[in-house]
Amino acid sequence: MTTHLTLTPGRRPDGRALLTVAGEIDMSNTDTLDTAIAATEGPLVIDLTAVEYLDSAGLSVLFRHADRVELVATPLLAPVLEISGLAGLTTVHGLDGT
Numbered sequence: 054m055t056t057h058l059t060l061t062p063g064r065r066p067d068g069r070a071l072l073t074v075a076g077e078i079d080m081s082n083t084d085t086l087d088t089a090i091a092a093t094e095g096p097l098v099i100d101l102t103a104v105e106y107l108d109s110a111g112l113s114v115l116f117r118h119a120d121r122v123e124l125v126a127t128p129l130l131a132p133v134l135e136i137s138g139l140a141g142l143t144t145v146h147g148l149d150g151t
Contacts, residue, residue, distance in 0.1 A: 056106075058082040060089045069096055075103035078111030087114045090122070100125045102147065112137050119143045 058076040065071045070093045078086060090097060099115070099122050101107070107130055115122065119142040126134060131148040134140040140148065 056081045058085060059103075060086065062089070062093065065098055069098055070094075071098045071100060073100040073103070077106035078104060078114075079106065079108045080110035083110045083114050086111065087117070090114065090118050096121055096123070098123045098125065101130060102127050104130065107133055112139060115139055116142070 056077045056079050058074070058078060061073040061075075063071045063073065072089055072093065074086070090099070097118070102125055104126075112133065115124070116137075116139060119139060122143055124134070124139075124143060124145045126145055126147050128148060131140075134145055134148065139145070
């Protein structure tokens with residue numbers, strides 16, 4: 054069974070590509086996430102503020118694209134992003150609640 058995940062592409066006011074992600078990211082839907090990221094050319098901001106759960110399969114997808122993505126997250130995701138090392142490979146905004 055696929056876990057509910059919503060992906061909404063868009064643009065930030067500065068023109069950079071934006072992918073807003075909502076729901077849960079797990080092994081049942083990482084192919085969809087990976088396809089959406091890969092389909093966007095150039096730098097990409099991924100907004101994870103509405104993500105409630107992120108497992109290792111989801112982290113693997115983000116690691117694959119770490120060289121060209123910037124993440125926006127909440128303190129809820131801070132432990133997994135920091136302990137996994139992903140926060141050290143890419144810019145992550147919002148981990149401190151600001």
